Amino acid sequence: MCNNRRNPVNCILPPYILEKIDQTNNSDLGDQIVLTAQATARFRSKRASLNEMTKKGKAGFLRTVSGDTDLEGVLPKPKHLIYDAGGLPITPGELIWKDGDPAPKDKDAKNVLNGATQTWKFYYDLFKRNSIDGIGMPLTQCIHYREDPRKPFSNAIWDGEQMIYGDGDTIFFDSFTRDIDIIAHELTHGVIDYSAKLEYKFESGALNESFADVFGIMVKQRAKKESVKKSNWLIGQNILLGDEYALRSMKEPGSGYKNHPGIGDDPQVAVMSDYINMSQHQDNGGVHYNSGIPNFAFYVAAFNCGGNSWDKLGKVWYAAMTDKILMKKNSKFLDARNATLTKAELLFGKASQVYKAVGEGWDAAEVK
Amino acid sequence: MKIILTKSGGLIGKPQRAEIDLDLTPEQWRKMKDLLKKKKPSKTVADGFNQYVEAEGEDDTTLIDPVNLPVSFKEHYAELEKKLDYLK
Structure with a gap:
């Protein structure tokens, strides 16, 4: 059911379509449209990023190894994929920036590109760690995300595959891309997933959070x-x-x-x-x-x-x-x-x- | 029956809370909770929100997944969600 009043969370459709569905009073139709739209959006995003990596021959996770250089003797560099969720509850959304593109125009895209680059450099320069997994995993970031299309999302998360940022409600919270320590915090949750794997609950969860803050503040200080x-x-x-x-x-x-x-x-x-x-x-x-x-x-x-x-x-x-x-x-x-x-x-x-x-x-x- | 929604966690960690009165018998509420428990969140996400519901005075909280709610609770959730306010 994708009724504007009944199920705000799942909806990824523009308001005018939601209104039309409301008028039809057909909840099954709403459900089908939403499922189709979600599946299509996910497929498009994945296809776009795979296409980009294939075009350049840069499936980094296959090619790069941990250490000073990769298999071809090239110094590793961070690999970025920045997506725009467009204010919808879909991830990662539309690919809006990848390595080699001109500088992004969107200020949140600029923030996450800078923040993730600084964090990657921190881990690589100091510890020779190449990205989140240590073997060159692309840094996937999704901006302008909302859980509910009608409400701003005041949060940032690491979902196990990507960093996701909301725009904030602009009353109490600004965009969650604004602090480099928060970007480094989220990325460090990923590093923890590939190292200590601290369970995200009780004392081990508080340690997980603390490591994310500790590396967040160090990235900012550096x-x-x-x-x-x-x-x-x-x-x-x-x-x-x-x-x-x-x-x-x-x-x-x-x-x-x-x-x-x-x-x-x-x-x-x-x-x-x-x-x-x-x-x-x-x-x-x-x-x-x-x-x-x-x-x-x-x-x-x-x-x-x-x-x-x-x-x-x-x-x-x-x-x-x-x-x-x-x-x-x-x-x-x-x-x-x-x-x-x-x-x-x-x-x-x-x-x-x-x-x-x-x-x-x-x-x-x-x-x- | 007063039903309370608490949204905790997130990067901020601070809980938000809302309550509504529902015309439910204890038996109806028990059945509702059983439905909610069947659709609980599948995984924990770092800095993600936890959301749970409880009846006033009840010593039992039920974790919910807002993107996978039973149809019979969706309208109630929407009403609760609109009223969420941080606990100061």
């Missing part, structure tokens, strides 16, 4: 050439409208926004004694609430290390996140403490400032 002391440690500073608001603060979890007219106060916690037990139905067991704890541990560790977060501590966190023995799908905060300390010792030695700072970070967050 892009802005900000040291740990210069950075404001805010996540989603531009998405939440109003100069005094951000989605989260890693320096002071729970202070991202206060007395916000639309969403009230930031509920994140910073220390283990404040850990919030929630049901799995509530934010997958509080993954965005309790991620403040490992976020705070990283902030303190980075601050005590000094310099640039990505130079030393980034290496420690990346080594921990991608170690499939130390980090497993159901790992908890204490496992992350042990994994980061192990990696700090291996990379810098037990007597190093880095090792000491990592311990101080987890201690400050009461994870011990």
